[in-house]
Amino acid sequence: MATKPTQDLDQKTLVIEDTESALNAPVRVKEAHPIIYPLSLPETEERKATPAVGQSASRPDARLHGLGQTKYIDDIKFPNMIYAKVLRSAKAHAKIISIDTSEAEAMPGVYATLTGKEIPTNTFGPTFQDQPVLSDTVVRHRGDGVAAVAAVSEQVAQEALKKIKVVYEDLPVILDPEEALKDEVLIHPPKSNIYTSKVIKKGDVEKGLAESDHIFTNRYKTQFQEHVPIEPHASIALWDGNGRVTLWSSLGRITLGREDMSRTLNLPQSKIRMIGTIVGGNFGGKNEITNEPILALLSKKTGRPVKCTYTREDEFVSSTIRHPFIMDFTTGVNKEGKILARKIKMILDGGAYCSWTGTTIGKGSILAAGPYNIDNLHVESYAVYTNKTTTGAMRGFGAPQVCFAYESQMDEIAKTLGIDPLEIRLRNAFREGSLSPTSQTLHSVVVEESLLQAAEAFGWNRS
Amino acid sequence: MKKTGKGIACMWYPIGFTVMANPSAATVKVNTDGTATLLTGTVETGQGALTVLGQIAAETLGIATDDVHVVSGDTDTTPMDTGAIASRTTYVTGNAIVRAAEAARQILFEAAAPLLNVKPDQLEARDKKIQVLGFPSRFLPISKVAQHAETNVGKPAIGSSSYNPPTVEMDPETGQGKPFNTYVYATQIAEVEVDDETGEVVVKRIVAVHDCGQPINPMLVEGQIQGGISMGVGYALQEEILFDSQGKQINPNLTNYIMPTSLDMPELDVQLVDNYDPTGPHGAKGVGEPTAVPTAAAIMNAIYDAVGVRITTLPATAEKVMTAILEKNAQEA
Amino acid sequence: MHMTPMTYEQPKSASEAVALMQECGNRAKFLGGGTDLIVDLKHKPGTVSVLVDITKIPELQGIEESSEGLRIGSAVTYTSIMKSPVCQKLIPAVCEASHTVGAVQTRSLGTIGGNLVTCVPSADSAPSLMVLESVVTIVGKDGERTIPIEDFFVGPRKTCLEPHEILVSILIPKKNLGKTSFFLKAGLRKGQALSLVNVASALNIVDGKISAPCIALGAVAPTPIRVLEAESFLEGKEASDENLKKASEMAVATAKPITDFRASLSYRKQLVKVMTYRTLKSCVDNQ
């Protein structure tokens, strides 16, 4: 029996338009006073104080979070809204021979389907546009979308995905980045798998190593990490009668998101409105468009607002994750523990598409020497494609990886030389005016201050 | 037996994009009652950016945080912004806001100057007043000045501006150049307890001392650091996406992808280094990403201090630590 | 993720539930707290079309002490067990094990019977109930039967229950109420952890010698297991470190763990050794 819940005029009680339910008419319990949209509450002192800077002012958005009133995308509902789901690749590397959506399209409750061929410009990406919105010729990792469905409910859309028939022809799967370096199987032919690299050279590293009293050589490796925003990616698209599309999106970068939309949809930017709602956690994972073009086109096809909320699995497999690094560090020091030379080679597992690898390899390479004065430095880094989840922007862009390496090796050096770990850092740390690995003069430098303040707070006794 | 150890790690981290332009624009409108509206194209992604940006505008205008309403995140109404990425919001968008607010404030100064019988550059905006530098008793309430500027002078106090951190291209052969305009620095020290029979690592305490230039909102800075550390603890000990031999993720869910819960987080002592960056908005730099940078390194060094094993691949799961302990014991025997 | 359409029944007695199950056959499934089943139905929609919610059946409720022992209804939640003063006093290891399951929300809904019926090798409530030699009562179309808890587990996710049968209650025999017992669990983190290995031990010390020792291991074999060899070894022995360590080595020999993405076989064996010793040692030290 179908029922249609509506709100009565004062928005206080639910009315069920259904005779049987009407007998169980909603009863408002006077003493409880539950509220939906309260109140004007006093602001905290910090918000009212001048000067404003330095105040631990509370957040107006936090008040709404606490009341449960913040509208994240998934909380927004429009009349006649329908729901989209994206079918993910069943293969990590394969040619797509055919995609048949007819059976899904014929299902009751399904409004439309979409494949990559229907997307005006089916590529995107912040550095290289090497990623399809929906794969139409090749899938390069299991998170690639191959087709989308819009239906009356998520439940129906989910069932419809099962009716889409995709025929694949297997291609060799390359998972190991060191294997990928050999270029025996190309993931984006005819391009090499090594899709970006970076070199930093300062001084004469071989000379510096030759002059060193001790040389340390270590390899460090890191893993894939997921951002885990507690809010999964979500967006809603509404294509209107003027041919203008509005997107409500959990994207953290709407201006550039609009450029991506304009490019993929082949639509003037003036015809696109991106609204960034309150985002339930980003950490770098929500810095690129994902399914926004798909929803826009499904809305255009169906004349309805279309929403898609990622499942937690979508979040893991199809949004970006943190780059694993393989890092070879060779460091020469003198007897006092002063670093004379450091030679670094790094391989970044780039996953299936470039995404924000350019920034990651750049920051990773520049930062890899650590916050230390090193006259002789050579850093060489390569990013390679593999048939795994795309690695992209994530809190720190390569810095947590290289910090793990340079700080682990610092302790190795300290241990061998019998120097306290705090002391060896103080001996090498940047000072105001130090030259960075790119020979930039640094200002407002407080490495030493942070080391000493932390040691004091911790109660660090130098060994 | 449980063995304790301590480990230290320091780091540096840049603000903004690597060389590439990453501008922000902003518009500040002073209302006739002395409150203001800030338009920014960035998006609130949880870090408290909008509150901090509002504080920056308020500071330049000499008004309170609550006097500024922030409009954000709509390409139809808000100006260009590179977005919530690369720890750039406070610094880059903040600098754009300072400039926009200064432009609006200049209109107020010009409107107030004849009334106070001084030149515009002899005025300052403080405590909701436009006052004469060095003579704070000679002032007009900002509301009066804003009203005067709009209704008498006919020039509403609206300012727009943009900012992009100045950089110098890196040489393709040597990487030499100036990829960023500023950097932040930090140290974290971890204390761990390692069970030498199971390899289990419990992080007992982390002291984190970070630089963010002048903190605009110390409470929100602390919150960023605490959250970044939790991401670092997970990175150090638990979190890893695993793939099978066919490239399929094995653990794409929160049951089997192990991020820290409230029971896994250590006691935190978070502090800020006293600092001021003259290139930043009111001396501020940024803090978002660096908070997660040194944690894993500090924990690995603490494990080494506790049980003498060097973990060279993350994460240091109990099994990995135990395997290393058993290997060490075998070598020593 | 969405479940496919289904019907929902809420029988008022065990016999009504059994009758419903016979009527619906393999399309139907008993629903307890649902913390496992609802998740399964979201992952594999379409597998079940009738849910028979048994949590409102009075026979499946209650924690009662009698001359036979302590009876716990199968629909009693972990939270109720943890908070029950009787359980805290008489079967602390079961309370401890219940406390390590999931988090507050899971423990509020999840039932002890559900944990046993789901029958994953790592079920946290199994080892502590096993070392207290619990028996389970089952009702089916042919009436009631009572069996030792070890015999309840047949294989991974497979119990001895016939499709129409329902687990009604668990009885911890009188002689083992208050017996010193300890439970330990190793997981990949502290909160909401799934067991890599879990171990429970129980024993008495009589005239300075170990009496009635029981050791049970989880997550190291297709079902939770008892370590009978080590138990008979310890019987009547002095509670020396050497003997406890020897028993722990026997537990390692009995365990048949596998390697999966959570942990390797050899690491699980290391955990069995350490945790068996630690639970035994705690029993000895807390007599």
Place this chain on the structure above:
Amino acid sequence: MLVELKVNGEKRSADVPPETTLLKFLREYLDLTGAKLGCDVGDCGTCTVIVDGISVNSCIMLAAKANGSEVTTIEGLATTSELHPLQKSFEELGALQCGFCGTGMLMSAKQLLDENPDPTDFEIRDALAGNLCRCTGYTKIIEAIKDAAKNMRAA
């Protein structure tokens, strides 16, 4: 099937398919969107609500199972003139960042303080272990709960 609940003191009912979860019932049929969908399988706790005095993950509880129960959601915490002490402390002490875990976190905290007005640090952490947060490291959340507990005891 007709499911009738007393939600935040108000009788609410709707006719829903039996496979409807309590979360879906609250969000889609009653427009109470304070409880969130984060993982859909009871791992993250964003959907936490209180049913007959116990906190549950509403994403894995059928609405049918809650039929006839009293349900408290985040929308039932504040009154027209006052925030709940927990909401006040969470806001003032910066415990809410992106806020997506916040409503579930507040419900778990409420459940804890309802039962235990003066919890220890461990008891608080234990009570929150089913609510994942990626922004705060839990630190300010724990501080806020202690602060609210203190204020509630003093009131």
